[in-house]
Amino acid sequence: MQRIVLHVDLDSFYAQVEMVRQPELQDKPVVVGMFSRDEYSGAVATANYKARELGIRSALPLRTAHERATEDTVFLPADKTYYNEVSDRVMAIIAEYGDAFESISVDEAYIEVTERCEGNFQKAQLLAQRMKQDIWQAEALTCSVGIGSNKLVAKMASDADKPDGLTVVRPEEAQAFLAPLSVEELYSVGPKTATVLREHNMETIGDIAAAEPQRLVHVFGQNRAQELQQFAQAIDERVVAQQDKKQLSRITTLAEDTRDVATICSVIERLAADVCERLVAHGVQGKTITFIAMSTERDAYTRSQTIAQPCADTTTVAQTCSDLAETFLAEHDAVLRRIGVRVSHFVSSGAGQSAQTSLSSFAS
DNA sequence: GCGGAGATGGACC
DNA sequence: CTAACGGGTCCATCTCCGC
Numbered sequence: 001m002q003r004i005v006l007h008v009d010l011d012s013f014y015a016q017v018e019m020v021r022q023p024e025l026q027d028k029p030v031v032v033g034m035f036s037r038d039e040y041s042g043a044v045a046t047a048n049y050k051a052r053e054l055g056i057r058s059a060l061p062l063r064t065a066h067e068r069a070t071e072d073t074v075f076l077p078a079d080k081t082y083y084n085e086v087s088d089r090v091m092a093i094i095a096e097y098g099d100a101f102e103s104i105s106v107d108e109a110y111i112e113v114t115e116r117c118e119g120n121f122q123k124a125q126l127l128a129q130r131m132k133q134d135i136w137q138a139e140a141l142t143c144s145v146g147i148g149s150n151k152l153v154a155k156m157a158s159d160a161d162k163p164d165g166l167t168v169v170r171p172e173e174a175q176a177f178l179a180p181l182s183v184e185e186l187y188s189v190g191p192k193t194a195t196v197l198r199e200h201n202m203e204t205i206g207d208i209a210a211a212e213p214q215r216l217v218h219v220f221g222q223n224r225a226q227e228l229q230q231f232a233q234a235i236d237e238r239v240v241a242q243q244d245k246k247q248l249s250r251i252t253t254l255a256e257d258t259r260d261v262a263t264i265c266s267v268i269e270r271l272a273a274d275v276c277e278r279l280v281a282h283g284v285q286g287k288t289i290t291f292i293a294m295s296t297e298r299d300a301y302t303r304s305q306t307i308a309q310p311c312a313d314t315t316t317v318a319q320t321c322s323d324l325a326e327t328f329l330a331e332h333d334a335v336l337r338r339i340g341v342r343v344s345h346f347v348s349s350g351a352g353q354s355a356q357t358s359l360s361s362f363a364s
Numbered sequence: 365g366c367g368g369a370g371a372t373g374g375a376c377c
Numbered sequence: 378c379t380a381a382c383g384g385g386t387c388c389a390t391c392t393c394c395g396c
Binding site for chain 3: 033034035036041042043044045054055056057059060061062063064067068078080105221223224243245246247248249250251252253298338340342
């Protein structure tokens with residue numbers, strides 16, 4: 001049967017949630033920011049469409065956003081806890097419409113609808129309209145939906161018309177739909193890859209699709225070359241299925257630049273507590289603990305250690321991470337601006353009922 | 365040669 | 378409206394090392 005995948009993208013999610021919460025914001029430019037040290041340092045998380053007209057977009061430094069802002073532009077701090085609650089409710093609605101469901105982030109998800117739409121794109125389109133209506137009724141939120149024969153096409157289709165769009169790309173149209181788009185619009189191509197592609201005279205996705213495979217392999221290596229060309233040719237076999245979390249981290253900007261061990265360790269303690277709380281909530285323990293550092297020169301460093309017994313314990317994580325930080329500072333003269341704590345290499349820490357847990361007690 | 369561990373860089377939202 | 382700058386996650390790749 002013809003495969004059908006939907007990609008759902010909630011429009012300028014943080015800003016839209018704030019506009020639902022405070023309807024008087026509706027006609028104003030709204031900028032949701034992540035503040036680091038003061039109201040001018042940090043970056044834009046999401047801007048609504050009125051703010052985008054002023055040239056204010058995601059990842060723009062808040063200082064620049066303020067320069068472009070008008071009198072009536074509203075700046076708000078990101079309230080992630082609240083956005084997560086709203087997201088959970090919307091995701092529950094989306095999940096009802098799919099044979100399989102996969103959330104990608106707080107504002108994006110895929111559903112596979114092959115079976116329930118019997119491979120019929122007309123039925124998928126009607127289903128998407130009902131789903132959009134359902135989300136609107138329940139939360140007053142709009143989303144943009146893409147429908148395609150796989151994840152890649154669905155994702156690119158949802159980008160084609162926003163906000164509040166619905167784009168259907170049938171399998172026979174997929175190649176022609178992608179071909180004229182510029183290379184950086186292809187999912188998985190960022191600024192670096194785009195520059196390399198341009199250096200080799202590839203401007204559009206169609207150019208990648210038509211490229212001599214050996215040429216791409218020479219530039220990007222076998223794996224990446226094949227992925228790029230298959231995506232460009234609208235080929236994508238990835239299944240829709242919820243992925244297990246593989247790591248949890250928390251990074252913060254220090255109140256001031258420092259390389260003072262005591263200061264850094266006290267911040268690590270707080271970050272570790274936060275990460276461990278989420279580990280417990282997810283019912284996992286981790287074996288690898290990483291200290292993340294970013295210098296005032298914006299160089300990034302990581303130092304990690306794998307411990308014998310997986311844990312989700314603040315004291316262990318904080319102590320291990322502090323040791324890594326201390327060693328790092330002894331070996332480098334970097335002054336730090338941001339630091340973070342990461343725990344990875346998870347094993348399930350269920351109440352002993354899972355097969356994993358039972359088996360692991362026999363390992364080693 | 366193969367794995368795990370560790371470090372780095374690119375990409376995405 | 379291409380320079381300055383958030384937080385979080387995933388993945389590929391490289392090196393080193395023990396086997």
